[in-house]
Amino acid sequence: MLVHSRKARWAVWAVFLVLFLPLFALPLLVVLGASFATHWSGVLPSHLTTANYRSATRGEALQALTTSLLTAITASLLALTVGTWAALAGAALRKRYRRLLDALFVLPVAVPSVVVGLSVLVAFSQPPMLLNGTRWIVIVAHTVLVTAFAHQSVSAAITRLDPAYEQAAASLGARPSYVLWRVRLPLLLPSLTAAAGLCFALSMGELSATMMLYPPDWTPLPVLVYAATDRGALFTGSAVAVVLMTATLLVLFAVSRVRTRASYR
Amino acid sequence: MAEAVQNARAARGPVRPRGGGHGPDTVRRSRGALLWALPPVALLALFFLYPLALVVRQSFRPDSGGTSLQPYADVFASEAFRHALWTTVWLAGASTAGCLALGFALALVIAFVPFPGAKAVARFIDVYLSFPSFLITLALLFIYGTTGIVGSFQFLTTPWGVLLAEVTYFTPFVMRPLLAAFSQLDTAQLEAASSLGARAPRIVRQVILPEALPALAAGGSLVLVLCLNEFGIVLFTGAKGVTTLPMLVYGKAILESDYPGACVVAVVNVLISVGLYGLYRVVSRRAGA
Numbered sequence: 285m286l287v288h289s290r291k292a293r294w295a296v297w298a299v300f301l302v303l304f305l306p307l308f309a310l311p312l313l314v315v316l317g318a319s320f321a322t323h324w325s326g327v328l329p330s331h332l333t334t335a336n337y338r339s340a341t342r343g344e345a346l347q348a349l350t351t352s353l354l355t356a357i358t359a360s361l362l363a364l365t366v367g368t369w370a371a372l373a374g375a376a377l378r379k380r381y382r383r384l385l386d387a388l389f390v391l392p393v394a395v396p397s398v399v400v401g402l403s404v405l406v407a408f409s410q411p412p413m414l415l416n417g418t419r420w421i422v423i424v425a426h427t428v429l430v431t432a433f434a435h436q437s438v439s440a441a442i443t444r445l446d447p448a449y450e451q452a453a454a455s456l457g458a459r460p461s462y463v464l465w466r467v468r469l470p471l472l473l474p475s476l477t478a479a480a481g482l483c484f485a486l487s488m489g490e491l492s493a494t495m496m497l498y499p500p501d502w503t504p505l506p507v508l509v510y511a512a513t514d515r516g517a518l519f520t521g522s523a524v525a526v527v528l529m530t531a532t533l534l535v536l537f538a539v540s541r542v543r544t545r546a547s548y549r
Numbered sequence: 550m551a552e553a554v555q556n557a558r559a560a561r562g563p564v565r566p567r568g569g570g571h572g573p574d575t576v577r578r579s580r581g582a583l584l585w586a587l588p589p590v591a592l593l594a595l596f597f598l599y600p601l602a603l604v605v606r607q608s609f610r611p612d613s614g615g616t617s618l619q620p621y622a623d624v625f626a627s628e629a630f631r632h633a634l635w636t637t638v639w640l641a642g643a644s645t646a647g648c649l650a651l652g653f654a655l656a657l658v659i660a661f662v663p664f665p666g667a668k669a670v671a672r673f674i675d676v677y678l679s680f681p682s683f684l685i686t687l688a689l690l691f692i693y694g695t696t697g698i699v700g701s702f703q704f705l706t707t708p709w710g711v712l713l714a715e716v717t718y719f720t721p722f723v724m725r726p727l728l729a730a731f732s733q734l735d736t737a738q739l740e741a742a743s744s745l746g747a748r749a750p751r752i753v754r755q756v757i758l759p760e761a762l763p764a765l766a767a768g769g770s771l772v773l774v775l776c777l778n779e780f781g782i783v784l785f786t787g788a789k790g791v792t793t794l795p796m797l798v799y800g801k802a803i804l805e806s807d808y809p810g811a812c813v814v815a816v817v818n819v820l821i822s823v824g825l826y827g828l829y830r831v832v833s834r835r836a837g838a
């Protein structure tokens with residue numbers, strides 16, 4: 285306890301609330317409130333309705349939701365596979381090579397995602413790999429963007445792994461593949477699911493690279509939110525944004541259930 | 550964030566064959582390890598490095614044909630680019646400073662002056678990180694927009710609106726490593742300092758701040774890079790007056806179809822952010838963070 289006097293403590297908490305609520309809670313509440321309204325010119329939204337949700341859960345918006353979910357799931361699975369493979373392979377390398385590998389895989393974090401979008405657009409709009417106009421160009425960009433995060437969290441978890449388990453398994457005659465499959469991966473499972481959740485959330489909300497790439501028949505939710513606000517339909521846009529947040533949270537919650545079951549192992 | 554953990558790996562390191570032996574077995578094993586590292590690196594090269602190289606190549610190829618520095622000369626000469634560069638840099642710097650100050654203050658309260666529900670607030674911050682950035686601007690549009698709660702003044706279309714949105718969105722990125730660092734700080738140190746007569750500001754300055762510096766550096770530089778690269782927030786304000794480098798890339802490529810120009814801006818943007826990120830990794834390794 286840093287502040288001992290009671291009065292000072294209340295003062296500190298008051299300042300905290302004054303900073304925290306308007307900055308962090310208010311934006312989410314505003315978006316939530318607006319999604320149920322058609323007018324907002326006073327303090328509270330007016331003309332309450334659920335019509336925004338009716339339009340946000342059918343037709344174009346429903347298709348965008350499936351598009352986003354499919355993109356995010358595919359991209360996270362691909363990123364998790366590549367990132368985990370790289371992290372496992374990197375752990376066996378000499379220090380110099382391992383650093384190089386880490387630096388390579390961390391690079392997509394530092395490169396602006398708009399530039400990742402531009403580069404994928406430039407590279408895959410020409411033969412030999414003509415992906416422009418297909419859904420795969422969006423999925424490729426998302427995978428590139430989230431692989432860095434998957435690799436970082438899995439390789440951090442590998443260094444925390446107690447080597448005694450795999451040494452014991454190996455000394456009992458287990459082959460490397462068996463050690464990997466039955467010892468290391470199960471031990472890594474909690475951090476793998478955490479990484480999967482992170483990748484999924486990032487991919488669901490990805491806008492910058494997607495804006496550069498999306499073909500007309502593969503429009504993810506964030507693009508739809510932007511399109512709605514751009515034409516002035518702010519209230520429909522916030523309903524779509526709430527759908528996006530809810531879908532993300534539901535999947536994250538499901539993923540965290542997997543994690544709690546695995547960590548008892 | 551993950552960097553702090555990653556640096557811990559250098560200290561412990563994974564198990565490898567011990568002894569300085571470069572026997573035939575060790576050599577074969579390390580060659581095998583290199584071979585195993587090849588497939589992911591090849592994928593990364595194909596889908597990330599090769600496209601990036603193409604962007605660099607395209608930036609030297611004006612639409613008129615041939616290879617020249619003409620696109621660079623054109624872009625550097627344009628007022629829009631210089632304006633965007635300046636806006637990007639000062640917005641990122643100011644946002645980072647704001648996030649550090651605000652994040653440090655809020656994390657201090659959560660960790661050391663805990664109140665009922667402080668844990669829930671910490672969890673809320675984790676959830677907050679999984680939302681896309683443009684939600685903040687969307688909310689600000691209702692608050693400060695033309696038909697908004699506060700009323701119609703042109704706050705959002707100025708850089709200050711973007712600054713407010715960036716500070717709001719990125720502060721949790723500073724708070725998370727700080728909270729992790731604070732949870733490892735021994736409270737006995739605080740009690741000792743306090744029983745020796747130090748008051749709260751002095752404890753913060755002389756005990757907590759030195760412990761928090763690595764986490765502040767890690768969070769701050771991550772936020773700096775993310776702010777330099779932020780696109781969604783700026784796009785959603787719809788402000789013509791606020792153009793950052795990522796917006797310029799988007800505008801040139803998609804709206805004007807000027808690919809060489811877009812590639813030049815992209816190269817500049819990549820150089821700035823990768824340079825800063827690399828500098829941060831070197832510095833944080835030196836500092837033993």
